[in-house]
Amino acid sequence: MSVISNLMEMPGMVAAGEFSFRGDRYTYQGNMSEEMARMASIMCRSTSMGTHMEADMLGTFCTQDCGLVPGKGWAVRGPAFSVCVVHNVFCFMDNTKADFNKVLHYMHDELAHSSDDLI
Numbered sequence: 132m133s134v135i136s137n138l139m140e141m142p143g144m145v146a147a148g149e150f151s152f153r154g155d156r157y158t159y160q161g162n163m164s165e166e167m168a169r170m171a172s173i174m175c176r177s178t179s180m181g182t183h184m185e186a187d188m189l190g191t192f193c194t195q196d197c198g199l200v201p202g203k204g205w206a207v208r209g210p211a212f213s214v215c216v217v218h219n220v221f222c223f224m225d226n227t228k229a230d231f232n233k234v235l236h237y238m239h240d241e242l243a244h245s246s247d248d249l250i
Contacts, residue, residue: 145225178205179219215234
């Protein structure tokens with residue numbers, strides 16, 4: 132099974148997908164329309180690029196191997212839903228049903244060997 136399919140089997144998962152850093156492709160599964168998935172992939176891509184840039188900037192103030200660079204992903208937890216992105220995989224989850232830490236650990240473990248290049 133794919134990472135996206137495995138994410139969708141976790142409790143509280145609303146949708147999960149993958150986007151390209153070039154911005155020309157995305158795939159998804161879950162409870163969102165095609166247009167919502169397209170907008171989600173654009174939002175995840177642009178936010179990922181911004182957080183990578185910020186990590187790179189902060190990394191210039193760190194000693195070598197400070198653990199901040201390269202950026203691996205980001206997460207936002209709202210009152211009802213959360214978004215997690217690791218490399219180019221995203222997921223949207225219901226906070227009342229999903230285990231945020233379990234999802235983030237799963238994504239980190241499964242995508243640990245993904246390329247850090249934003250291509």
